[in-house]
Amino acid sequence: MNVPAHSRFATDLEAMALAVEQAYQGFGRTAPNPPVGACLIANDGRVLGLGSHRGAGQAHAERTAIDQAQQLFGTNAARGATLYVTLEPCNHTGRTPPCTEAIAQAGIARVVFANKDPNPTVPGKGAEALAARGIQMIHQPNDAAERLLRPFRQWITRRTPWVVHKIAFRRTHENKLSMIPESQNTFARAESLRLAHELRRQSEAILTSVPTILADLPKFTVRHTWDHDDLSFKRKIMIVSSRATGLTVETLHTVLPVTWLSETRAAGFEVLLSPNLEHALSTLGQLNVHQVLVEAGPRLSEHLASTRTAHENVVISVGEERDFVLRTLANKS
Numbered sequence: 001m002n003v004p005a006h007s008r009f010a011t012d013l014e015a016m017a018l019a020v021e022q023a024y025q026g027f028g029r030t031a032p033n034p035p036v037g038a039c040l041i042a043n044d045g046r047v048l049g050l051g052s053h054r055g056a057g058q059a060h061a062e063r064t065a066i067d068q069a070q071q072l073f074g075t076n077a078a079r080g081a082t083l084y085v086t087l088e089p090c091n092h093t094g095r096t097p098p099c100t101e102a103i104a105q106a107g108i109a110r111v112v113f114a115n116k117d118p119n120p121t122v123p124g125k126g127a128e129a130l131a132a133r134g135i136q137m138i139h140q141p142n143d144a145a146e147r148l149l150r151p152f153r154q155w156i157t158r159r160t161p162w163v164v165h166k167i168a169f170r171r172t173h174e175n176k177l178s179m180i181p182e183s184q185n186t187f188a189r190a191e192s193l194r195l196a197h198e199l200r201r202q203s204e205a206i207l208t209s210v211p212t213i214l215a216d217l218p219k220f221t222v223r224h225t226w227d228h229d230d231l232s233f234k235r236k237i238m239i240v241s242s243r244a245t246g247l248t249v250e251t252l253h254t255v256l257p258v259t260w261l262s263e264t265r266a267a268g269f270e271v272l273l274s275p276n277l278e279h280a281l282s283t284l285g286q287l288n289v290h291q292v293l294v295e296a297g298p299r300l301s302e303h304l305a306s307t308r309t310a311h312e313n314v315v316i317s318v319g320e321e322r323d324f325v326l327r328t329l330a331n332k333s
Ligand SMILES: [Zn+2]
Pocket: 060, 061, 062, 089, 090, 098, 099, 100
């Protein structure tokens, strides 16, 4: 990780944007942990260290930022500095020691954090523990940091994933809308295509249906944008089969093309099957899936809409000259 040596971060908002950027790099790969980003800033605005959490068992973002600062600028580098972090630092020993300890030991004077820890089972909050040790704690809510934490928040409180429903339409010559098969890269703009693939990168699972696979033989791989490297888990493809066929993962090949199944598994996916949407979502939750992307045909999409299952809808309408993207959050209150 390179520290932007010549940058100066004058405001808390600028510095938090840098921490969010770090968190974004891990978005979609950290489960069962949340994505977290951190940066350590000297009093003159210099960046001392950056940290991006890379997944369970890996160092937390705060610790990476502190380590980097100490390696680059000496053991006292963090003394008196400000740590910006997208999530309240942890105060419990999990697979790694608590970040509160590392922060206090490094002599950090001030911590600005964007999200409070949403985990209801965490024993003891990091902000209180650090404040008790004389460190100035500032909770500064940040929309982008909050957005990155939503899938984790959904999963840790409900044990089901955040559901993103992607729907792509094409306007026909008769000026009607028709859904675009997943296999077709017919978006007019490269940005729409990139968005569709970014959504896959950010999701640990894809939810689809048997007809969609039969019609399109979709790949579901991340292309047209960067992907996470060395994922510590397999991305999942959850196939919802509405028919009471007695179909199992073992007998899927009786209805799905064998080549599609073997190619999909070879591409690193775990293929799962569920009899209905509710069961599919609770199963994915049990498998630590924080965010699921729905890429399905009209029937499953209709069902999702009528049951108001999606938390977020991404509608891509493809026109002759330009695409129209509408991203909305469902009102679930
Ligand atoms: Zn931590």
